[in-house]
Each structure stands twice: as structure tokens, then as C-alpha cells.
Amino acid sequence: MSNLLSIGKTGLMAAQTGLATTGHNITNASVPGYSRQGIVQGTLPPINQGVGYIGTGTEVAQIKRYYDNFLNTQVLNAQANQGSVDAYLGQISQIDNMMSDSTIGLSPALQDFFKGVQTANSTPSLQAARESMLSSSQTLAARFHEVSGRLSELQEGVNSSVESTVNSINAFTTQIADLNKKIAAATMDPLNPPNDLLDQRDQLIRDLNQQVKVTVLPSDNNMLNVSIGSGQPLVVGVGSMQLAAIPSTTDPGRTVVGYQTAGKVSTLPDDTFTGGALGGLMAFRNETLDRVQNQIGLIAAGMTDAFNDQHRLGQDLDGKPGGDYFKPIKAYIGYDTRNSPLSTAKIDGTVTDASKLTGADYKVKVTTAGGNNYYNIERADGTPLNPAVAPILANPAGTSMEIDGVTYNFSGTPQTGDRFEVRPTYTAAAEFGVAITDYHKVALAAPIATSTPVGNKGTGTISAGTVDATYLAPGNALAAPMDLTLQPAPAGADTRPELAGFPAGRTTNVVLTRANGTTESFAPGTPVRFETGATLSYNGMSFAIGGTPQQGDKFTVGPNTTGVGDGRNGVLLAGLQTKNILNGNSATFQGSYAASVNYVGNKTRELQVGSAAAETTVNQAMASQQSVSGVNLDEEAADLLRYQQAYQAAGKVMQIAGQMFDTLLQIR
Structure with missing residues (x-):
């Protein structure tokens, strides 16, 4: 009789537990991270009655949590990727919108600027034309500043996002460590863990994983260890980092992530974070934002250097040599805050060759060998310098060297281990500015002029003449006219006529360049031969004498004394718009900007596709995970009925057992 009561009682209790568990599933169906639970029943040991074993009832062996670690890991990976892609896309879309807008992009401003240059060189004597050129220059500078300012705002936005993300990560790791502690304390039997606490911890790990990709490893007492990157732990047992x-350390305007250990903070490399929102922010900043800032700066620095080089070869309205039209661009030098306090090292970098600029950043480290300090320079991305730059001797101070279009001056006394970050074009757009405000200073004229006397007998002509940078060297500029006279060939095998009149005692060669590109050089003291149509170059001046001159005909090359209406240098300045100057003389200013716009546009489209794919992957992973762990309300309703019937049946067993017991008591 007691056996029958026991069977009914255990069945009643099992059904009651089943009803409670099913009700728990139903009420938590909408709770994020909740995993379906179910009871696992087992039979109690039977009793041998001689004729066989009679069962003694049932027991609830386990409240099972329906969970698949493999599927959960798939969800984590998919969510980490989605978090990274979406964070990247959210940032780069802002750059794409800015650069693709024809009203605020650089391309219209560059076109308007060169249009102003063309207008000025077509009417060089007009004050209004020169002032219009200066005005369009100021507009171009304002546009560079506007674009630079917008990019700086994005940098600040990334800094703010990095900080808030790090705060979220710290909050999650603290909560996970606290749950580890509670779970360990509640785990009396490894087969019967606190399921609800496990769900809460898993959900926190998912939330953390969306911020930064994590690696999860099991530990003792159902605890989990969580790490990032190459193994930096965030949660170890009940402790959180x-x-x-x-x-x-080299740019106070750039927020990076540090790892706190033993009261110290050590900077983690940006590539530590490869997923989640933090990984997306780091990838955006390193791959796109820095690149665009450097490329926009490269255009600004290239424009400054190339335009200044040509402007210095001109002559202004007052007959003076042209100066810098734009303010020279300085490279950004970041001094590492960890450098020795004894260090007095100073590095100054100025853009001096637009064609050699790479848009790359550089690292400088000081080493010691043989009692001397050396600066070791390399590109930040590890690309070798071409040509390779040997370590630069730091002692004595005052060393100067050009590297990738930037001339560096090293001074002071560095200490071993000092580090510096060099970003040649990082701030160039923000620094871009017009150096002159007086329209008289615009050098549209050429510094030399050529002419032929009316008394010449032949039909010889001389070109207007041009100058290059050599003309600016001391002693090369003409102080007085140089009259060249065609004379018969001296006695000898060379029967070509001679051009006499080059300065007596000249110290440099005269170079003759033919139409087919071949050259011939005439050293000091040797006759300068004449070939019709060939270009003669001397002390930075170049001119060509063509036609059919006669012996005794003269050709004059001299200073430009009536250059008010001369726009020859202005034509060369305007020609810079279509000249391949940047990227090793392979791209124009507008072409380089178009390449940056194209890169951002393609990257944005790539991320848009990636975002849609990532969302699909997450949905599929979640569907697979929920097929195991999710609560199906229809199934739970069916289980309610099943356990209700089991409860009623078990109760009926107990009722019958009671009636049988009462019958026995009534027997006399």
C-alpha cells in the first residue's frame, strides 16, 4: 500500500516540477538570452517481491538547459563580425556623403582656383584679375580647411565612441565576473547548474562580444574565462581586468586602448581588436580615416610645393622675383611621451618634393652603436623605404636629409630608445593657406625676355624662353642682356656655326637638346655650336633659335624689364592643373582627389553589401541556436496539458491508494 502511495506521490511531484518548469519557460520566452528548460525524469530503484521487481515511482534527475555550445559560438562569431561591419559602415558613410557632394568637395574648388589663374594670366596687367586669383585661392584654402575640419570631427567622434565602448566593455566584464562567482557558489552538482544564471552570463557575453570579439574558455565550477585579441584576459574566474x-603617446588627439595591470596601463596595438564595434572603429580609423586625411593632406602639400616652385620662377608686378604663393607645409612630428626626460631631440620636416610624397606615416627610433646615436626611420606600415635610408647619425646635431619628398632637420641630443611618429601630410589640409595678400606679388611674368634686332638679315627666330629652378641659384640670374651672335664655324672638323656671346669665363656647360631628345654639352672654353630648332639651356635658362639665320645675326636674352603684361609664368601655373605631379608624377591634383573619392565610395559599397550579408548570417545563426534553445509557446502549451494530465493521473493513483487503505482498515 505504501509502495502505491509512493508511486503516486513521486509522479505527482514530477508532474508538479514539469508544470513549474514549463510555466517558467512560458513566462521567460521573451527574455533575451533565455534558454528553454525541461525536466529529465528517471525511475526510482524497484523492489524485489520474489515474483519480480515492482517499481517504486519516478524522480526528476535534472532540470535540463537546452544549449549547444557550437551553435552559440557561431552566434558569437556572426555578431562580432556584424558589430564590426556596422560600426565601420556607420563611420565611413559620413565621409562618403561628404566627398561625393559636388557642392562641398575639393574638386569644384580646385577647378575654380585654376580658372582664376587662367583668367589672371590672360589679362596679367589688370588688378581685378589678380585680385580674383587671390580670392579663388582663399576659397580653395577655406575648402581644404572645411574638409579637414570635418575629418577632424570624425576623429573626435571615433575617440568618443572608443571611450564609450571601453566603458561598456568594463561594465560587462565586471558583471560577468560577478556572475561567475554566483554560479560557482550555486554549483553543488555539476549536472545541476543554476540555469538562469548561466543564461544571464551568456547574454552578457553576447553583449560584450558585440563590443569586442572575445574568446570564451571553460573553467572550474561552471565558470568561464573571457579574453580578447592574442589572449589578453578580460575575465579570469571571479576576477575582471x-x-x-x-x-x-605620440598624438594627444588620438584615443587608443590601454590594458590595466598592476596599477599600470600599457597601450594595446589597434590590431588587437579584430571584431565587434571596437574592432570596426579601429579598422575605420586606420584603413580609411587616416588614409583620407593623409591623401587630402597630400593634395594640399603637393599643391603648395608645386605651385610655390613655379611661382618662385616668375616675376611679380613690381619686377621682383616671385616668392612663396602658399604657406610652406610642415610635417606633423609626434614626440613619444615615454621618451627620456634627458632628451632634447628636435625633428623638423618640410615638404620639398610633391612628386615623392607617399601619404604614408613613419616611425623613428633612436639607437646607439659605437658610442653614437642614430635615427632609424621606417614606414609605419612596414613597407621598406625606397631607396632604403640608412640610420642617420644624430651627433653632431644639425643633420639634414630628404626622405619621400620631405626634408628633415635633426637637432638636439636624443637618448637611446627615443621614439617619434612622423606624419608628413596629416595636418597639411588644415595648414594650407595663401602666403600673399598683395596682388602686386602675384608672379605671372617670366624673369627673362628674348628679342631679335630688326637689322638681322636672316629669318632666324628665338623662343620666348623659360627658366627652371637652377636659374634661382646665386649668380645664375641675368643682370644684363646677353647678346648671342651667329658666327662662322672655327677651323676644324665641326662645320656647324658658332653662337658667340655667352659670358666670358663661364663656369657651367651649355646644353643643346634636339627635337629627337638627344643632347650635346659644351664645356666652358669650348665653342657653342648652333643647330636650327634645337633648345639651348644655360644657367637655368632655356630658349630655341629656329628659322634660317645669317652670319652676324644677333639674338638677345635678358632680364624682363617690361613684364607688366606678361603672363608666361601664369600659363605655366595654370598648366599645373593637368600636369601629373603627385604619386611619382603619375596623377594630377584632381585625379588624386578622384582616386580618394573612388576608394571611399567602393569601400562604402563593399561594407553595405557586407552589412547585409552579416545580418543574414546572424539571423541564420540565431535561427539555428533558437531551434535548440528557444521557447516554442505551442510546444509549451502542449507540455502544460501533458503535465496537467500526469498530475491528475498521479493524484488519482494516490486517491485509489487511500481508498484501498481505508478498505483495509474497515476489515475486522
């Missing part, structure tokens, strides 16, 4: 958002 903290990240910190700190300024870069």
Missing part, C-alpha cells in the same frame, strides 16, 4: 581609453 579593465581596459582604459587613453591618449596616444
